[in-house]
Amino acid sequence: MLTLDYTGDPLTPFEPAYTRDSGKPVERLDPSDVDLHKIPVLPMGYGAAREIIDRMTGETAPENWHSGIPTTHRIEGGDELTVRVRVNQPKALTLAVNVVGTVRGTELPDEWVIFGAHYDPWGFGAIDPNGGTAMLLTMAEALGELAANGCAPRRSILIGHWDAEEYGIIGSAEWVEELRDELNANGVAYINADSAVSGPRFGSSASPSLKGPIIEATKTVEYPGSGMSVYEQWLQANEREDAPMGNLGGGGSDHVGFYSHIGVPSGSLGFGGSGGVYHSNYDNFAWYERFGDHEFIYGPTLAKVNGVLALRLANADVLPYDVARYAQDLKTHTETIERLAADAGMAMELSDLHGAIEVLADAADAYETARDAGVRGEDFPDAELRAINQLLVALERAFIHEEGLQGRPWFRSLYASPDPFSGYASWMLPGLRYEIETDNPEQLEFWEGVYSEAVGELTSRVEALRERLND
Ligand SMILES: [Zn+2]
Known part of the structure; x- marks a missing residue:
């Protein structure tokens, strides 16, 4: 449940959270005036959770509150049960650092095609976020090599690695707030790559104007080992005759500032479908290697699709929006x-x-x-x-x-x-x-x-x- 009606740093709504030594003015709210969470929340494993749930005797919980543990779920513990939970979640003012690389455009450097993913994880974070961050690094390497060999894009391509996403989409939201005017005037597109690679199934969601460009990019890249394009395999896997593009809009990641605050057309592309280790301690390299992308082929494939999309948006005479x-x-x-x-x-x-x-x-x-x-x-x-x-x-x-x-x-x-x-x-x-x-x-x-x-x-x-x- 949300307690704040804005995204980003809870202490600096609408304004960038400059550091104290940046020399730029920043007024922070007093934390005691901010509606931060008051109910302690702690994830716990199946075994411990089951011990507690089985001992509860109060009123039963609504169906959609059930956890998946096969037992009766209740709202209250009853008079006999006391559970002591030690929650160690100190509140602190901490530095968050975004890393943004730019391939400078040769003709229209102020027009920005932006890709990004956060880099802070819950635990090991092999998929969330690094399935995406690793893919972006591969793409950055290729774009850098092109630029070094005389093929720099006409518009600038920016690749952002955002900090503090898991704490409330803070890094990217603050960056958007800092560059609100520039993004409003010249932000061509934002493509998010949070957890972008974790399995063999391609999927994408976007704002309307980017759906066409994304679909076209999938037609140019081969799906590994199939002799088909990513596009053809995407249709086949979904038993569809047209591309099953989703509608971007949910709040779980870094597109929120770009899309819902400024109105920069946004999208998200990924390979998934290997089952869930979302925000889990099992989201580690061993899982990624065994189940996620064990031949390390879907990450490079996505880097190619995103690379084609980036270059088309950055080089087009007329921006190829799907109007x-x-x-x-x-x-x-x-x-x-x-x-x-x-x-x-x-x-x-x-x-x-x-x-x-x-x-x-x-x-x-x-x-x-x-x-x-x-x-x-x-x-x-x-x-x-x-x-x-x-x-x-x-x-x-x-x-x-x-x-x-x-x-x-x-x-x-x-x-x-x-x-x-x-x-x-x-x-x-x-x-x-x-x-x-x-x-x-x-x-x-x-x-x-x-x-x-x-x-x-x-x-x-x-x-x-x-x-x-x-x-
Ligand atoms: Zn994430």
Whole structure:
């Protein structure tokens, strides 16, 4: 359960947590004024947990609280039972250090294509996070070699290794807060790689505009030992005819600051599916070597897919965002919201929003037709391309709602956010979703207005793009 309504350093909401010796001003809240957790929480092993649960005699717990241990779960221990737990979790002000490497772009160094993963683990952390950090190091080595041999990218590629993620997504959130203006103006994409390699099955989730580029990148790399592309194997393994791209939005990792606070299109790609050792002491190298990626082939494969994605985003004349996908996904999410409302006894039709999405769909198709007709030659000098790309970068920011979401102003994306209760689940159209989850039907009309306006803003940005291409 979350006790804070923002992500990052609990003492510096909205502001970067500069160190005292940085010479930069930073005002820290007094910890006694911050709603830090008050209930001590301690993970424990099956054996000890079972001893305690079996001795409990109070009221039984709801079904979905059950741990998987085959015994009766209860809320209270009863009068006879006392458990003493020694919890050693000191509160301290500790230095967190992000490490960010940059391959400087030759032509547009201020436009940033960003990859990242945290590097702090719970325990050994072979998968979480290092399945991702090791993959990023492999990718960084390759990009560095390309640059040293005269093939540096046109835009800058940044690779971040974030600290203090497991403590509340602190390192990346503080970096985003420090570079808010730069990221807002020039952040092209953020690709997260937390725990990115732990098995043979490819999967990905992203914001709409990155789904196309990610799918295309998977078509260029061979799935190890199969004679198929990663894309073909991905469809086959899921028995699908189209790529099963997920929707990014949950709060469990470092994309949150980029995506839900600033509105930088974000994605996540990974190989998984070997079973769970999540936040476990068994998440160690022996597990990784025996079960995760025992021939060490999925990590390099992901580095290739991500490498192609990085270079395409960094080198494209016109950023290859999947603009039409916004309308397709918005339609699906709006229908989902209507279904959730109906299930909660609040039947409603979001007809204004559906109407706005249809207008967007037409505008996006017109833009993509103009783009596919070709953007090259003397009609599009560098300054013109720069203007077009600036408009493209601004598309996702149309979902940024300055006041933020209900009761949590730090989360500003109307498109996607973590759920506000656990912070883990992915909520699409969170402004509407919140009113359904909190049983507040009278607010739905207001939020439909907010969403229709945001979709209208996105539509006018797409139309401005199309006009620039056709002129
Ligand atoms: Zn992690």
